[in-house]
Every structure is written in structure tokens, then in C-alpha cells.
Amino acid sequence: MEQRILGKTGRNVSIVGLGTWQLGADWGNVDPAQAQAILAASVEAGVTFFDTADVYGDGRSEQAIGKFLADQPGLGVTVATKMGRRMEQRPENYNLANFRQWVDRSRKNLGTDTLDLVQLHCPPTPVYSSNEVYDALDTLVSEGAIRNYGVSVERTDEALEAIRHEGTASVQIILNAFRLKPLDEVLPAAKAAGVGIIARVPLASGLLSGKYSKDTTFAENDHRNYNRKGEAFDVGETFSGVDYELGLKAVKEFEQLVPSGATTAQAAIAWIAAQDGVTTVIPGARNVEQARANAAAAAVSIGKEFDDGVRWIYDHYFREAIHPRW
Numbered sequence: 001m002e003q004r005i006l007g008k009t010g011r012n013v014s015i016v017g018l019g020t021w022q023l024g025a026d027w028g029n030v031d032p033a034q035a036q037a038i039l040a041a042s043v044e045a046g047v048t049f050f051d052t053a054d055v056y057g058d059g060r061s062e063q064a065i066g067k068f069l070a071d072q073p074g075l076g077v078t079v080a081t082k083m084g085r086r087m088e089q090r091p092e093n094y095n096l097a098n099f100r101q102w103v104d105r106s107r108k109n110l111g112t113d114t115l116d117l118v119q120l121h122c123p124p125t126p127v128y129s130s131n132e133v134y135d136a137l138d139t140l141v142s143e144g145a146i147r148n149y150g151v152s153v154e155r156t157d158e159a160l161e162a163i164r165h166e167g168t169a170s171v172q173i174i175l176n177a178f179r180l181k182p183l184d185e186v187l188p189a190a191k192a193a194g195v196g197i198i199a200r201v202p203l204a205s206g207l208l209s210g211k212y213s214k215d216t217t218f219a220e221n222d223h224r225n226y227n228r229k230g231e232a233f234d235v236g237e238t239f240s241g242v243d244y245e246l247g248l249k250a251v252k253e254f255e256q257l258v259p260s261g262a263t264t265a266q267a268a269i270a271w272i273a274a275q276d277g278v279t280t281v282i283p284g285a286r287n288v289e290q291a292r293a294n295a296a297a298a299a300v301s302i303g304k305e306f307d308d309g310v311r312w313i314y315d316h317y318f319r320e321a322i323h324p325r326w
């Protein structure tokens with residue numbers, strides 16, 4: 001699989017990685033053995049980048065990755081984790097003392113002395129402009145607890161602020177066919193600054209898989225059930241913030257663009273990877289088949305007609321409601 005340098009980390013990562021929120025919680029239950037099989041299938045398919053967070057299953061996702069890498073050392077997989085969502089979301093909680101505690105817990109979960117990449121996990125907006133926060137992160141680098149740091153954001157203005165700071169190695173942001181705003185300023189700014197872009201929620205929580213209908217039901221502990229209106233966290237994380245039924249209509253249009261030989265999901269992932277400035281795309285997988293199919297999206301070719309179609313769908317269905325919000 002094609003590899004790209006992940007911003008200021010200097011590390012080569014696959015253009016399709018693996019998001020591991022599903023291996024922890026909030027998408028229904030995942031059996032530990034199945035989690036290991038998903039990780040193995042991804043690596044076998046060429047994936048060299050795992051994204052996780054300390055809050056995914058309260059550490060279960062990190063622990064699953066840690067076990068996998070301990071059992072199979074030397075795979076060359078870069079692991080990015082995220083921190084900050086296990087505590088009340090107040091700017092003052094983002095300080096060196098808490099960072100040390102959070103990082104130490106993640107190091108234990110992942111079974112490593114030094115974390116490859118730690119990202120602030122969608123903190124309160126003022127955190128992105130706090131010099132004290134970046135100084136604390138620089139301290140963790142100098143102490144050898146982390147190699148690099150980045151941010152995960154909800155909004156484009158937060159991404160642009162983080163990119164301004166010299167130590168920011170990467171920005172993780174929602175980017176998919178139903179969320180195009182990052183193309184306007186964030187991707188060009190990141191490219192100019194040498195900052196990597198990790199594109200998350202690439203399938204709009206599964207909408208862009210083309211497998212859902214108005215009759216689809218989700219488990220009680222699946223965020224696509226309990227966070228439809230942002231009851232638990234930013235609604236932009238669930239179906240990219242789009243209305244579910246409107247999203248189903250747009251998917252029908254999207255399916256008409258999909259090239260022969262590719263699935264709807266693969267086309268959606270490949271379109272993101274084709275955008276100038278994107279380093280890696282991190283779809284999740286609930287089973288081995290999904291993991292393999294997602295990785296295969298790296299070989300799908302996207303042309304101008306497809307790209308034009310995606311932009312038409314966004315303008316027609318979503319721009320008015322989505323563009324101003326994130």
C-alpha cells in the first residue's frame with residue numbers, strides 16, 4: 001500500500017489506516033478475539049497506522065492494540081492515541097500534571113515506554129491557542145514519554161489554530177464526502193506547514209457504506225442510536241452531523257458515482273485519500289471482511305468526474321446546514 005509521511009513525525013504510514021473506536025465501545029460489543037483478528041487482517045492488507053484513544057472502551061482499544069503488537073513485535077506499525085476526554089472538559093484540566101497521568105496510563109495500556117503520537121482529543125476550543133498547553137506537550141517530548149504530538153478537532157478554526165504552533169505534527173479532522181469544509185483552508189495550511197492530516201469518520205458513521213436504510217436499527221450502546229442529536233458528544237461525530245434520512249437520499253446519488261469494481265465504502269475512502277494534503281484515512285472495522293475491504297480502497301482510482309459529483313452532492317444536500325457549523 002502507498003505510504004505517506006505523517007507530517008512532522010517523519011514516519012511513513014499507509015494511506016488507509018485503521019480507526020479503532022469500534023474495538024473499545026460505542027458501536028456495540030466487539031469480542032476480544034475478533035478485535036485481534038481485525039488488527040491482524042488490517043496489517044496483512046498493508047495497514048501501518050492505528051488510531052485509538054484512552055477513552056475508547058475506557059482503555060480497551062489501547063489494550064487490544066498493545067496485546068497485538070506485543071504478540072507480533074517488529075511490524076512497523078505507528079500507533080496514534082488521544083487523551084483528554086476522561087476528565088471534565090474544562091481548559092484548566094489540560095495541564096502538564098494531567099498530561100503525565102494520561103500518557104502514563106496509555107503507555108501502560110499500549111505496552112510501550114514512548115508513545116508514537118499523542119493527540120489532544122477534541123478539547124475545549126481555548127486549549128488550541130494556549131501556549132502553556134504546547135509547552136507541556138513539548139516537555140513530554142523532551143522527557144521521552146511521547147515522540148510527537150498533534151490534535152484532534154471538531155472545527156476547522158481549531159485546526160488552523162493548532163497548525164500555527166510549531167510543535168504540532170498532525171491534525172485529525174472529520175473529512176468525508178458529506179463534510180468538505182476542511183478542503184477550503186485546513187488542507188492547504190497543513191501542507192504548507194508540513195503538518196500531517198488524519199481524516200476520520202470517512203464513511204459518515206457508516207452512511208457512506210451504502211448499507212443502511214430508514215429501517216436500519218442500531219444497538220442501544222451504539223452512538224448512532226444515542227447521539228443522534230449530540231446528547232453525549234459533538235453531534236458532528238455521528239453521521240457527520242447530517243440528518244439521517246437526508247443522508248440516505250444523498251447516498252443514493254453518491255452510489256451513481258462509484259466506479260466499477262469498487263464498493264460504495266471503498267469509493268468514499270479512496271476519494272478522501274485522493275485529496276491533496278491528506279496523509280491517511282482511518283475507517284473503522286467491525287469484522288475481518290470490513291478491515292480487508294477498507295484497506296483495498298487504497299487501490300481504487302478516483303477521477304475528476306467523481307470528484308465533481310461529490311462536490312455537487314455536498315452543495316445540493318449539505319452545504320447550507322453543515323458548512324457554517326464545523
